[in-house]
Amino acid sequence: MGDLKDPRLMYLKAALFLVAGCASVTGILVEFPSVRVAALLGIGIWSFCRLYYFAFYVIEKYIDPSYKFAGLGSFIAYLFRKKLR
Missing domain, CATH: 1.20.5 (Single alpha-helices involved in coiled-coils or other helix-helix interfaces)
Incomplete structure (x- = not known):
């Protein structure tokens, strides 16, 4: 596809x-x-959105301009490659 x-x-x-x-x-x-469950859901969703933004936009634009994302698997592989260097 x-x-x-x-x-x-x-x-x-x-x-x-x-x-x-x-x-x-x-x-x-x-x-x-419950308000507690709603708040925890909101915090969890917001946190994952920020992580996604970091994984793709922040790394590519500010940390490592040579990194081109292709998905979360690509990001995890990138982290392991960086850690091994």
Whole structure:
């Protein structure tokens, strides 16, 4: 399967991620309705988003301009290569 090229399909993919994320959070909060669970979900989601931003944007733009990301597996391999040097 090749890379997406059509911007409409990219927007559709983003919308589907949004729907899946909202449905998951809603399902968890329906199952365990509490402010504490909502806060923990919010903190967890925000933290993973920041990690994703760091893994791809910060490393490529500020730490190592030669690094070109291809996914989370690529990032993990990059970390191991850097650690071994």
